[in-house]
Amino acid sequence: MLIDVKNLRKEYCAEEVVTKVLHGLSFSIEKGEFVSIMGPSGSGKSTLMHILGLLDRLTSGDYFFEDKDVTKLDDNELAILRNEKIGFVFQSFNLLPRTTVLDNVKLPLTYSKRKINIDEKAKNVLESVGLGHRLHYFTNQISGGEKQRVAIARALVNEPSLIFADEPTGNLDSKSGIQVMEILQHLNKMGNTIILVTHETYTAEHAQRIIKIKDGLIVEDVQVSNRRIATDGINLK
Amino acid sequence: MILIVVKSIKTSIKALLSNKARSFLTMLGIIIGVAAVIIIMSLGAGAQSLILSQVKSLGTNLIGILPGGSEKNEPPASVMGITITTLTYDDLLAISDKKNVPHLVAVVGYYNGQDNISWQNNLYNTSLRGSTVGYLDVEGGEVAQGRFFTEEEERNLARVVVLGSTVKKELFGESDALGQYVKIKKQTFQVVGVMKGRGTVAMQDYDDQVFIPLKTMQKLIAGVNHLGLIRAKVDYDENVERTIEDVKITLREQHNIKDQSGKNDDFSVRSAAQALDMISTITNALKYFLAAIAALSLVVGGIGIMNIMLVSVTERTREIGLRKAVGANNFNIMMQFLSEAVTITMIGGIVGIVLGTVISYIVSLVFNILGYDWEFVVSMFSILIAVSISALIGIIFGLFPASRASRLEPVEALRHE
DSSP states (O other): OEEEEEEEEEEEEETTTEEEEEEEEEEEETTEEEEEEETTTSSSSSHHHHHHHHSSOSSSSEEEEEEGGGGGGGGHHHHHHEEEEEEETTTTOOOOOOOBBBHHHHHHTTTTOOOOOOHHHHHHHHHOOOOOHGTTTTGGGGGGHHHHHHHHHHTTTTOOSEEEEEEETTSSSSHHHHHHHHHHHHHHTTEEEEEEEEEEEHTTTTSSSEEEETTTTTEEEESSOOOOOOOOOOOOO | OOHHHHHHHHHHHHHHHHTHHHHHHHHHHHHHHHHHHHHHHHHHHHHHHHHHHHHHTTTTTTTEEEEEOOTSSSOGGGGGTOOOOBBBHHHHHHHOOOOOOOTTEEEHHHEEEEEEEETEEEEEEEEEEEEETHHHHHOOEEEEEOOOOOOOHHHHOEEEEEHHHHHHHHTTSSOOOOOEEEEEEEEEEEEEEEOOOOEEETEESSSSEEEEEEIIIIIIOOOOOSSSEEEEEESGGGGHHHHHHHHHHHHHHTOOOOTTTTTSSSSSEEEEEHHHHHHHHHHHHHHEEEEHHHHHHHHHHHHHHHHHHHHHHTTTTHHHHHHHHTHHHHHHHHHHHHHHHHHHHHHHHHEEEEEEEEHHHHHHHHHHTTOOOOOOOOOHHHHHHHHHHHHHHHHHHHHHHHHHTSSSSSHHHHHHH
């Protein structure tokens, strides 16, 4: 089991006002799954993703990542896990400005202790998302769709066990959005576990399974019956 | 570890290059501070060498004998304006005697004063040097017109004077002074010579003075019997120490002082070497004092760096969040911002050193063109100090912003707009 969550709760304390965001969620995700976490804004889906992605800590409950109790890990151990096991794709890309495509993709590797040829690895991954011709472009010189593919390459470069995609198509035109979804489906087919966070049913239906969240509770956890397959004919390796 | 440092420096340089104008302005404080330290240290060293070489040019083989005893490194009371009458013409004769002090080649005794000298309607206030004929042999200098007074004139209280070039100009202008009669304290003196201009050496104006035979000065002008100062020239530098001892023994005998320890001496003997030591101590102190003030500007520059780094941390909060999301730990982030601060100061330091050196060099050129024997020195020591201070400032003032950056929660940082 990749992710096992039991009775997960999250509350924020700001100036003595407690805001409860997640009210006890329990679910598990297997290796190789493609899961959508779906819900309207304010439902707590982003908070859930941040906790699952080890960017934030839960208030109470259990969270086992690859059978490891991550609630007991310190900041540095979490940083290592994020580096080696998790890749993020954000709605707003979060690429470093004034930096080349290649350097952006290399970023996770520079924090890694693995001894590999960083340049070559980053180039290979960029080629696999069809950006082999953009290596030395700066991130402000490429299109939105390309930016998101750079972000995907960055998420992939450390060969993580799990990839989070937080509204990956939210800032893209529909053609670029389809390309991104195609890449994600392709990656899933290659064996990658993917968790997609979205508020759109259409996008969510590209996954195999949808966990619907509302007001901090799971309201539905179902397999997708007629899964959408994104095809744009983009040349993927 | 080294790899991490190299990596951090590379990242920092990239980050700094991506905001060139701001990086440069931040650096400016450090550049100016370091350049100021270098320039002041260099100019200090140059001025010091100039002063020392001027003093040396007067001769390091000169010794001075002053009335009144003194501790080793303190000036004798006579220097501070207290009249002490223990030094006499007989002492001068005793010292001049080769049997007593074999290594002296020339001796001059002084009784100095300050008064008006007049010719016709012209009046000029200058220093009066009652000196023995040994003056030229000990102090150097040349007579431009006429002659210096003779031993006979000295013995006979002759009313003659030799004018310094400034005095000649002030009193006579372009007209001839030789053979003219001037008045000092209502006494009439004949001008027998005019000295050649020599300028100001080691803070002493050689041209603004009038030479009068010692005894004439003592009896006719000052009305005293004692000497203010004896100066003597030793044959070779290496004999200076021994000669000082010889002089002391001779004078103790003259003054009936039995104690050879020097505690009861009523005179002081000083060498030019001692004066040199004293001058370099004073100029060193001045130099470091000024450098310390210049170093203060480095602190101000450091605060500028802290300020900009704090802005940069806020501005790059999202970047910090992203870096943490892809696996950077607190130490990585800390190192990134710290090395940015250190890189800024180090680059600023290097530019400052170059700038300071260039300016110091230009100043030395200007002084040399003006005819001073000004030495261009930028010591390794001052460079070392500048570099280490700027690195230190980078670390100290970078630490706070860097630790603030490293403590950001990844999720908070990612949410930051």
